[in-house]
Amino acid sequence: MKKNSEKQEEKMGQSNFNSFLKLCLTVLVIVVITEMFGTKTFRLGPGRVVLLPMLFAVVIGMLITPDLLGSKMESLKKIISMDEVKMAGSYVMIALLPLGVKYGTLVGPNIVEVVKAGPAFLLQELGNLGTVFIALPLALFLGMEREAVGATASISREPTLGVIGEKYGISSPEGTGVLGTYLMGTVFGTIFFGLLGGYSAATGLHPLALAMASGMGSGSMMAAASGALAEAVPEMKDGILAYAATSNMLTGVTGLYSVIFxxxxxxxxxYDKLYPFFSKKNRGDK
Structure with a gap:
């Protein structure tokens, strides 16, 4: 009996290793392909659309996940199965650890610039809290439950993904919410902010204020928004790009603490206050 148990464990371990190896090779191939695509940029009206390699990686990942495409794509299970998909979820937090270290190293070397930046830069991170007041009621209205907590705690970029994943687990409902919003930001974020950056110049707001707003904690979204804004106001291009980069750096430093505290x-x-109301409404209770 003991020998049978040991054989089963050995077989399971070998199977897990094979799945891990297939997963790593699949990721490597996707990275190579998407890096060959590179970044694609084109104009749309006064705005600029930026398609990053990460967007192509998400699309390829969706194409090779059979359960997302139905029974007609069963042959894709030869490339990657749901075993590898489930395994990938547990490795997300490990992959985020180097990124967390990177954000940690931003604090010390840049503390002087943070202090010199002034209160406007330091307080601009509070704008992310608007997602709580606006998006949380909407998410609950649409029928989301604890997923809404992860999806609306912030703009759901890497720092938020790390915090939610560490606190609740990436496979939890909260983790599902933040990961879903993160992926939507990857797919549509650069397009949205690229257009928003170009069109925002027509609002009459100061271009440097709009540049500060471009630094929301995502390098790709910041580049798309500030690049389009700089093209709309070319005489202030250097100032716009400098303010956007500084704002984005400060968001990387302060955003983590803003989410946590x-x-x-x-x-x-x-959520505790609003969920009972929306839950009754979604069930049709009076």
Missing amino acids: LGLPLVNFL
Whole structure:
């Protein structure tokens, strides 16, 4: 009996290793292909659309996941099965660890610039809390439950993904919410902010204020928004790009703490208050 158990464990371990190896090779191939595609940029009206390699990687990942495409794509299981898909979820947090270290190293070397930046830069991170007040009620209205907590605690970029994944687990409902919003931001974020950056110049707001707003914690989205804004106001191009880069750097430094100490407690507090109301409404209770 003991020998049978050991054989089963050995067989399971070998199977897990094979799945891990297939997963790593698949990811490597996707990375090579998408890096060959490179970044594609084109204009749309006054805005600029930026398609990053990460977007192509998401599309390829969806194409090789059979359960997302139905029974007609069963042959794709030869490339990657749901075993590898499930395994990938547990490795997301490991992959984010180097990124967390990178954000940590931003604090020390840049502390002087953070202080010199002034209160406007330091307080601009509070704008991310608007997602709680606006997006949380909408998410609950649409029928989401604890997924809404992860999806609306912030803009759902890498720092938020790390915080939610560490606190609740990436496979939890909260983890599903933040990961879903993260992927939507990857697919549509650069397009949205590229257009928004170009069109925002017509609002009459100061271009440097709009440049600061471009630094929302995502390098790709910041580049798309500030690049389009700089083209719309070419006489202030250098200032716009400098303000956007500084704002984005500060968001990387302060965004993590904003999510931990402000965003997450606030979204949980509002969720407890609003969920009973929306739950009854979605069930049709009076």
